[in-house]
Amino acid sequence: MNMLLMHKIYLLSFRLVLLLLCFHPLTTVAADDNFTTGGIDGWCDQTPYPDPCKCYFRNHNGFRLPTQLSEFRIMLVEATIDRAISARDELTQSSRNCTDCRKQAVLADCIDLYGDTIVQLTRTLEGVSPKAGTKKRCTDFDAQTWLSTALTNTETCRPGSSDFNVSDFITPIVSNTKISNLISNCLAVNGGLLPTGSNSTTTAGGKGFPTWVSGKERRLLQLKSARAVPANLVVAKDGSGHVTTVQAAIDLAGRRKVTSGRYVIYVKRGIYQENINVRLNNDNVMLVGDGMRSTIITGGRSVKGGYTTYNSATAGIEGLHFIAKGLTFRNTAGPDKGQAVALRSSSDLSIFYKCSIEGYQDTLMVHSQRQFYRGCYIYGTIDFIFGNAAVVFQNCLILPRRPLKGQANVITAQGRADPFQNTGISIHNSRIQPAPDLKPVIRTVKTYMGRPWMKYSRTVVLKTHLDSFVSPLGWSPWNEGSVFGLDTLFYAEYKNTGPASSTTWRVRWKGFHVLNTDSDASAFTVGRFIAGTAWLPHTGVPYTSGL
Structure with missing residues (x-):
């Protein structure tokens, strides 16, 4: 079987899994940890939104091509943090130039929410990036929770315009960053690393009492x-x-x-x-x-x-x-x-x-x-x-x-x-x-x-x-x-x-x-x-x- 045909079959399987996930709460993406064919485009094609993924890495040189899914996850989260910072900066700049008090209120919420998105993405990156000789500091379920929160923050930002019955001015401000699509890609890839029943543990530890309560x-x-x-x-x-x-x-x-x-x-x-x-x-x-x-x-x-x-x-x-x-x-x-x-x-x-x-x-x-x-x-x-x-x-x-x-x-x-x-x-x-x-x-x-x-x-x-x-x-x-x-x-x-x-x-x-x-x-x-x-x-x- 030639590699092009294998790639097409793999991509079709990914999209079928994604479709099934819409109707079943426990389905996760199954991904090949050793899929390296096609360079970074080949990796991006495994995500729900390939174009923002390809666009980012084509415009940012110096990265090393991943050899397994966990490395690709780290790269995606790093890319998403970069885009989230850009989105927050654009919102902040718009706030400085805005004189409409209703729009100012919407922007204030969004700036806070995008700030928290950066926190959640950074928390994820630090958790899934093991230091030399150490294990990663969070479970994949923790990471999925924090990535879910990051995406929720971006979704919460949008309805503020309708609250005040003003035109949607938020989406154009942040649309060029494709932040929501990039977070969705992170969720899909991290989902491929989640074993069945992984919700049973968190950073608190599998047994006993969490470290944050004496x-x-x-x-x-x-x-x-x-x-x-x-x-x-x-x-x-x-x-x-x-x-x-x-x-x-x-x-x-x-x-x-x-x-x-x-x-x-x-x-x-x-x-x-x-x-x-x-x-x-x-x-x-x-x-x-x-x-x-x-x-x-x-x-x-x-x-x-x-x-x-x-x-x-x-x-x-x-x-x-x-x-x-x-x-x-x-x-x-x-x-x-x-x-x-x-x-x-x-x-x-x-x-x-x-x-x-x-x-x-x-x-x-x-x-x-x-x-x-x-x-x-x-x-x-x-x-x-x-x-x-x-x-x-x-x-x-x-x-x-x-x-x-x-x-x-x-x-x-x-x-x-x-x-x-x-x-x-x-x-x-x-x-x-x-x-x-x-x-x-x-x-x-x-x-x-x-x-x-x-x-x-x-x-x-x-x-x-x-x-x-x-x-x-x-x-x-x-x-x-x-x-x-x-x-x-x-x-x-x-x-x-x-x-x-x-x-x-x-x-x-x-x-x-x-x-x-x-x-x-x-x-x-x-x-x-x-x-x-x-x-x-x-x-x-x-x-x-x-x-």
Whole structure:
């Protein structure tokens, strides 16, 4: 068989695998580690977007032709970092020349998001590039998570223009860098290095407790009374603590020189009217309140109030390994103010335990990375759990509330934009029931479990109680009559209970599945979907690893 024919067969096989991945959550690219025929063009032809790959390397001399897939991955990530820096610089320059305050707000979000993209790509590069005589410092699953986040950041940048009803001026600014395509190539190549079931380990180690939590800190989440918590700082509105605002305590945490140890902030009972941010590099912060009914952080930002969806959040969490216990995050903008986020999290390996997240449209933005919610209450109306994290909600109470007249409730709007992103929303062993304000009008409001925000949207509902108000169809298209994503999404249900659990009248989309075996459903459990057995043990947070 001649080499040209072999190349064509190989390329056809790659594209077939990519097509299959659209319909199955566990498929990954299978690539030949020793494929060297055709120079760099031959390698680029194995990616979903060959042209940006070829263009970059043709214009950058001095690279060594890879001999195996792991070397090609490093080259791709390096190229993508270079393009991401260019994109951020172009956005920064545009911001300096922009006088429109609405566009300035969009650009500010995008500059931050592209900055984080550079962080995630650099983190990946450092993790998969072993130093001489040492092993690489992260797993391929870690790398896939961080690459997924990098792509999510670029996707999050775009909708800001529509939030303010201004023309899309962002895409032309960054289009010449082809950054999204290059990240997709990185995801596909790294996906080819992922062994089946690789989600079971992370940098935290396969067994025992992750290095970022000490034995003393493990007991913090086990304490029944927040008053017994040995806090680094105490926040109290009445002046009885170290500071009177939550953000002041977070800022002090961010100024510490060493961020490897847990920094505990005890927030005494009270209503704190402020918007808080735990920024990048402010890692290992823990907020502990006096209970979700007693300690409340509340704000009222919204899109109609002049903020982007991203920046409307009452609480924005970015630092690694964030933990919250016994708090409420609330957005009071109301149902008539459009998108209004109560909590936005892009904190990797983060935990929210016994928290209440309250709003209407777009309440909880599970933006990116790996997240775990246990024993939480989540209130909202339209798309009120949305984003593109790999997230599991376990033993949570999900409470659709009364929307505006004529609106339907949609619980999830998952934002997976690439088939190789290891992201999705998993709702496990929880309850979906009406909030008190919905009950009087429950017969006039339709409620769905989700709709596809992005083409490869992925949401699963496992062993969850579905109250009678959930529509027999279960799921909704993005808009009435739309077919967007219906063949490429992955929505699934497994052994749910309650009056609305029957799948007899569910949608008949190609992307909807009723899971019948434990092995299929277990792919979306804490243990496998977010590698929870590597970082949740001994935190004091109860969790179920499997089904």
